Amino acid sequence: MSEQITLKNITNKRYAYLLLPLFSGVAIIAAFPPFEQGYVTWAALLPLLWTCLQVSPLRAFWAGFVFGLPFNLYVNLYLANVLYPYLSDFLATIAMIGLILYTSLFYGLFALAAGLAKSPGRGWFTALAFPSLWLIVEYLRSMSFLGYNVGYLGYTQWNYPVLLNIASVYGYWGLPFLIVFFQTIILLFYRKELHAKSLYAVTAVFAVLLALGLALPALQPVDKEESPLWVSLIQGNIQPEEVIDRNRNDSVDQYLDLTRQAVESKPAVELVVWPETVAKLNFRDEIKHPPPISQLAKEHEFDLLYGARVQKNGHLYNSITLFSEDQETIPVYNKHRLVPFVEFFPAEQLLNQILQLDLLLGSYTAGDEITIFETNGIPVAGVVCFESYFGDHMRLFANKGSRHHFIVTNDAWFGESIGLEQHAQAAAIRAAETGTGVTQVANSGITISFDYRGRELFRSGKNEPAIFTLPLDLVHRETIYNRLGDYFPAFWSVFLIITVPVILHNTSRESL
Numbered sequence: 001m002s003e004q005i006t007l008k009n010i011t012n013k014r015y016a017y018l019l020l021p022l023f024s025g026v027a028i029i030a031a032f033p034p035f036e037q038g039y040v041t042w043a044a045l046l047p048l049l050w051t052c053l054q055v056s057p058l059r060a061f062w063a064g065f066v067f068g069l070p071f072n073l074y075v076n077l078y079l080a081n082v083l084y085p086y087l088s089d090f091l092a093t094i095a096m097i098g099l100i101l102y103t104s105l106f107y108g109l110f111a112l113a114a115g116l117a118k119s120p121g122r123g124w125f126t127a128l129a130f131p132s133l134w135l136i137v138e139y140l141r142s143m144s145f146l147g148y149n150v151g152y153l154g155y156t157q158w159n160y161p162v163l164l165n166i167a168s169v170y171g172y173w174g175l176p177f178l179i180v181f182f183q184t185i186i187l188l189f190y191r192k193e194l195h196a197k198s199l200y201a202v203t204a205v206f207a208v209l210l211a212l213g214l215a216l217p218a219l220q221p222v223d224k225e226e227s228p229l230w231v232s233l234i235q236g237n238i239q240p241e242e243v244i245d246r247n248r249n250d251s252v253d254q255y256l257d258l259t260r261q262a263v264e265s266k267p268a269v270e271l272v273v274w275p276e277t278v279a280k281l282n283f284r285d286e287i288k289h290p291p292p293i294s295q296l297a298k299e300h301e302f303d304l305l306y307g308a309r310v311q312k313n314g315h316l317y318n319s320i321t322l323f324s325e326d327q328e329t330i331p332v333y334n335k336h337r338l339v340p341f342v343e344f345f346p347a348e349q350l351l352n353q354i355l356q357l358d359l360l361l362g363s364y365t366a367g368d369e370i371t372i373f374e375t376n377g378i379p380v381a382g383v384v385c386f387e388s389y390f391g392d393h394m395r396l397f398a399n400k401g402s403r404h405h406f407i408v409t410n411d412a413w414f415g416e417s418i419g420l421e422q423h424a425q426a427a428a429i430r431a432a433e434t435g436t437g438v439t440q441v442a443n444s445g446i447t448i449s450f451d452y453r454g455r456e457l458f459r460s461g462k463n464e465p466a467i468f469t470l471p472l473d474l475v476h477r478e479t480i481y482n483r484l485g486d487y488f489p490a491f492w493s494v495f496l497i498i499t500v501p502v503i504l505h506n507t508s509r510e511s512l
Contacts, residue, residue: 163214168479220477233447235441251279259296271375382407428450
C-alpha cells in the first residue's frame with residue numbers, strides 16, 4: 001500500500017522538503033512588476049514558513065536559500081541590461097550569479113535563525129520571533145557599502161495607500177513585519193501550537209500594531225502652502241553612452257532645448273528639474289554653472305535643479321546643484337549612498353585595469369552633508385537614483401525642513417525591464433514615510449510623482465523625450481518615522497536579545 005502524501009512527510013524527504021519553499025519563491029513573483037498583485041505576499045510565504053517550522057535548522061537554511069533563488073533571479077534580471085553590454089559575457093554572468101547567491105543567502109540566514117528560534121510549547125515566542133528575524137535580516141542587508149534593497153517584501157505594497165500609512169509610523173519596516181507576522185499566526189493556529197491565551201495575546205499584538213499604523217497618521221498635523229510650486233520636469237531620454245563618455249557634454253544642449261520649449265509654452269514655471277548627471281562640471285578655482293544654463297534661466301526667470309557629475313579637489317561626485325539668480329553661493333548635494341561595485345569599490349583602479357574598462361567604475365566619492373535647496377522661498381531637497389531605496393537617508397531631508405523631495409535618476413540603463421517600475425515604486429514608500437511629496441525625474445524610464453501619503457499623482461511613459469509642467473502641491477505632515485527613524489527594527493532586535501536567553505534558560509531547566 002503506497003504511503004499517504006502529506007505536508008509532514010514531504011518535508012521529511014531528503015530533498016522534497018525544498019519543494020514548498022521553491023513554490024513560495026515562485027509564487028511571490030506575482031507581487032512584483034508587471035503583475036503588481038501585492039496582496040499575494042500576505043499568503044505566498046506560508047509554504048516557506050511551514051518548512052521552517054517542520055525541518056531542522058540546517059534544512060531550514062537550504063529552504064530559505066532555495067526560496068530566494070527564483071525570486072531574486074526575477075527581481076534582479078533587469079541588471080542584465082547593464083552588465084552584458086559593458087562586460088564580457090563571462091564576467092557579466094559571474095556578476096549576476098554572485099548577486100543572486102548573495103541576496104538569496106539572506107533568506108537562508110532568516111530561515112536558519114527561524115529554525116533555531118522555533119520553540120515548541122511557546123507559540124507566542126515563535127509568532128513574534130519569525131517576523132522579527134525577517135525584519136532584522138532585511139535591515140542588515142541594507143547596511144554597509146553592500147547595502148542593496150531591491151526586491152524587498154514591503155515594496156510590493158506601494159499601490160495600497162491605506163497600508164502605506166503604516167510606513168509613516170514604523171517606516172518601511174512595519175510592512176514586512178506585519179506581512180510575516182500575519183502568516184506566522186495563521187500557521188501556528190493551524191498547527192495547534194498556540195494555546196488559547198497565547199493566540200489571543202499575539203493576535204492582539206498584531207491587531208494593535210496594525211491599528212496604530214493605520215490610525216495614528218490621521219492624528220498628525222498637516223501643513224499646507226498657500227500656493228503650489230509650478231515646475232517643469234524634463235525627461236530627455238539621452239543614451240547611456242553619452243553619460244559615461246568623459247569627453248561628451250552634448251546632453252546639456254538637448255536638455256536646454258526641451259527646457260526652452262517648456263518655459264516658453266508655460267511662462268509661470270518657477271522651477272525646472274533635470275535628472276541625474278546631465279551636466280559635467282569641473283570646480284577648480286571657482287564654483288559656477290555653465291554659461292548656457294545660467295543664461296537661459298536668467299532670461300526666463302526660473303530656477304534650475306539638475307544632476308551633474310562633479311570633479312572637485314581630485315574627487316569625483318555624483319551631485320545635484322541649483323541655479324537661482326538670487327543665490328550668493330552655489331549649493332551642491334553630493335550623493336551619499338553609492339551603488340556598490342559601480343560607483344564605489346575599494347580597489348577601483350586595480351579593478352578597472354583588470355577588466356580594461358573606461359567607465360569610471362567605482363571611482364566616485366560619497367558626500368557627507370545634507371543639503372536643502374531653496375527656490376522662491378520654498379525649501380526642497382534632492383537625492384540621486386539608488387538613494388531612494390533608503391528611508392533612513394531621505395528622512396534627514398524632511399527633518400531639515402524640505403517641503404518636497406526630488407529623486408533625480410538615469411534609468412536608461414535598464415531598457416524596458418521591470419527595474420524601471422521597481423525603482424519608481426520605492427518613491428511611494430519614501431513619500432509615506434516622510435509625509436512629504438516625492439517626485440522622481442528620470443532621464444529615461446519613469447518620471448513619477450506621489451503626494452505626502454504615497455498616492456500616485458502622475459507618471460510618464462518610458463524611453464521617450466517628454467516635458468511635464470504642473471503645479472506641485474506642497475502639503476506636508478509630520479510622521480513618527482521622521483522623528484524616530486529606524487526604531488522599529490531596533491525594538492525587535494532588543495526583544496530577541498532579551499527573550500532568547502530567557503527561553504534558552506527555561507528550556508534547559510525543563511529538560512533536567
